[in-house]
Amino acid sequence: MSATAFAPASVGNVAVGFDVLGLSVHAIGDRVTARRIDEPGVRIAAINGVVRDLPLDAEKNTAGMAVLSIIRDQQLKHGVELIIEKGIPLGSGLGGSAASAVAAVVAANALLSQPLDKLALLKHAMKGEEVASGSAHVDNIAPSLFGGLVLTVGIDNPNVKQIPLPANVRCVLVHPHMILSTREARKILKPTVSLSDVIWQTANLAGFLTGCFTGDLRLIGESLEDVIIEPQRRVLIPGFDAVKHAAKDAGALGCSISGAGPTVFAWLPVASAERARDGMVAAFKAHGLGSDAWISPLEPNGARLID
Numbered sequence: 363m364s365a366t367a368f369a370p371a372s373v374g375n376v377a378v379g380f381d382v383l384g385l386s387v388h389a390i391g392d393r394v395t396a397r398r399i400d401e402p403g404v405r406i407a408a409i410n411g412v413v414r415d416l417p418l419d420a421e422k423n424t425a426g427m428a429v430l431s432i433i434r435d436q437q438l439k440h441g442v443e444l445i446i447e448k449g450i451p452l453g454s455g456l457g458g459s460a461a462s463a464v465a466a467v468v469a470a471n472a473l474l475s476q477p478l479d480k481l482a483l484l485k486h487a488m489k490g491e492e493v494a495s496g497s498a499h500v501d502n503i504a505p506s507l508f509g510g511l512v513l514t515v516g517i518d519n520p521n522v523k524q525i526p527l528p529a530n531v532r533c534v535l536v537h538p539h540m541i542l543s544t545r546e547a548r549k550i551l552k553p554t555v556s557l558s559d560v561i562w563q564t565a566n567l568a569g570f571l572t573g574c575f576t577g578d579l580r581l582i583g584e585s586l587e588d589v590i591i592e593p594q595r596r597v598l599i600p601g602f603d604a605v606k607h608a609a610k611d612a613g614a615l616g617c618s619i620s621g622a623g624p625t626v627f628a629w630l631p632v633a634s635a636e637r638a639r640d641g642m643v644a645a646f647k648a649h650g651l652g653s654d655a656w657i658s659p660l661e662p663n664g665a666r667l668i669d
C-alpha cells in the first residue's frame with residue numbers, strides 16, 4: 363500500500379507577517395511517496411531531485427520527523443517507508459523543508475485507516491519543520507498544506523485562515539543561485555523592535571489583509587512593505603536593493619524577501635509581471651548572480667495526493 367503527495371513551495375512572511383503569513387506558489391514543489399512497511403518507524407529509502415544531500419536518519423529529516431510524529435501519536439504498529447523527490451532548492455527561502463514535511467504527512471495520512479484532518483497534519487508537519495530551522499514557525503507549512511495566502515494565529519492550537527486573493531495579480535519569484543540558511547538568517551535578527559516600527563508594521567499587515575479582503579490593489583500597494591525584518595536581512599542578499607528597485611520600477615505592488623531568502627518575490631498586475639521578472643533577473647546578474655525565475659498565479663490550492 364503506497365501513496366504519493368505533492369506539496370507546493372511557499373513564500374514565508376509575505377513581507378508583513380513575519381512567521382504568521384505565507385503564500386503557496388505552484389511553480390515548484392516537493393513530492394513524497396509513502397509506503398506501509400512491517401518494521402516500525404520511518405525508513406527513508408531515497409532522496410532524489412534537485413537536493414540529494416539530506417539526512418537519511420528520520421529523526422534528522424523534516425519529512426521523516428513529521429511522519430514519525432504521526433506514528434508515535436497514533437501508536438501505529440506498522441512503519442512507513444518514504445521516497446522524497448525534491449523540486450525546491452536547498453536554502454532558497456521557498457519553503458523546501460516545509461514542503462517535504464507537508465507532502466510526507468499528506469502521503470502517510472492516506473495509509474491510515476482513519477485519516478487525520480488538516481489541522482492535525484499541520485501539527486505533525488511542524489515537528490518536521492522544527493528539525494530544519496530550529497523553530498516551530500508555520501508560515502511555510504500552513505500555505506503549503508492549505509493553499510493560497512494563509513494567516514496562522516497561535517502555535518499550540520493554531521487558527522488557520524485562508525485570505526481572499528486579489529484578481530489579476532501575479533507573484534514573481536527570482537531565486538539567485540546562492541544558499542542562505544534559515545537558522546543563520548534568524549540568528550542575525552535583533553531581539554527587540556522599536557515601538558514606531560511595530561506601529562508601522564501593524565498598520566501594514568492590517569492594510570495588506572484589508573486590501574486582500576476588499577480587492578483594493580492601491581491599499582495592497584501602500585502596505586506591502588516590511589519595515590522590521592527586511593532592513594536587517596537585505597545585506598545577506600547581494601543586489602537586493604537593485605532587484606527591489608527593478609520590481610518597483612515595473613509597477614510592483616510590493617517586493618521583499620521570500621521567507622528567510624535569498625529568493626525575492628514581488629506582487630504585480632498581470633500585465634507587468636514579465637517586465638518585472640526580467641528586470642529582477644538582470645539586477646541579480648549585474649551583481650554576479652545567476653538566477654531562476656517564475657511567475658506564479660495566486661491560487662488557493664495546497665498539497666494534494668497525486669497517486
Ligand code: HSE
Binds near residue numbers: 380547548621
Ligand atoms: N518566517 C521564517 C523566517 C520563514 O523568515 O525566518 C523561514 O522560511
